[in-house]
Amino acid sequence: MTEAQASQSGAARVKVGTQTLYIGTRQATSINQDPIVLSYEGGKLKWANTKYETTGADGRGMGLFYNGTGLYGVFSIDGTQGLPTQDFRRVSAGATQAWMRSYGAGGGAKAAVVAKLNPRNGNLQSAVYLSAINNGKTNSFQVKGLAMNGKNLWVNAISYFAPRKIDGTAMRQTDPTATSPFNYSIELTPDLKTAVKASATGWQA
Structure with missing residues (x-):
């Protein structure tokens, strides 16, 4: 894919030094989609992850955020299949709070994953799963934006059913x-290891 095609696709993008990174989704099979991040430099493809x-x-790949030192990607996932080495679980096991280490119970609802990426190649460095909860099962959660709050990462989102x-x-x-x-x-x-605080409109944390 050329950078012009990536740009015209409407994929979310961010500038990191001389690179322009795009995040999106590729059709892995007729019934399955996987996330992808592309890096272009000088109009040429530098790497694809x-x-x-x-x-x-x-x-699916949903968004990118760069704060000048750290690169973060936002993804969605609708369940757990395969091995931990095949998804975000390979770098999420170090999360302090257990619920952020995996998708959780159930399937079908779209949870979010926030991951820290290596800007040199897009490789995962750490990640956390974020979701709502409904009778002990994972429910949908959508990240709307990322920002820094001092040294910490602030995630603005919407939670379907009970916020956690x-x-x-x-x-x-x-x-x-x-x-x-x-x-x-x-x-x-x-480093995405620990949740510090959470709040939701109309709910008591």
Whole structure:
């Protein structure tokens, strides 16, 4: 794919030094999609990374964020299939809170993954799974944006069904008139190892 084609596809992009990075989705089979990140320099393809998630689950590349020192990617995933070495679990096991280490129970709902990437090749350095919870099962969660809050990474998102506290349990709803999806934010350490705090509109953390 040329850079012109990547640009015209509408894929999210970010500038990292002399590179322009694009994130998106490739059709792995007729019924399965996998994430992809492409890097262009001087209009030429520098590298392409397609190894983020290669299982039968549906994975997609959603967004990129660069804060001047760290590169982060946002992905979606709709379940757990295959081996940990075939998806984000290969770098998420070090998360302090257990719920952020994997997709969790159930399947079909789209959870989010925030990953720290090596800007030289796009390789995964660390990752966390983010999701809502519904009767003990994973429910949909969508990242809307990333930003820095001091040294920490702030994730702005919407949560379908109960937003999670940082320990993974459901928050308590305080506004019965609020309806799904709920505005949610969670603050992570820059290495993505630990959730520091979380809040949601109409809910008590």
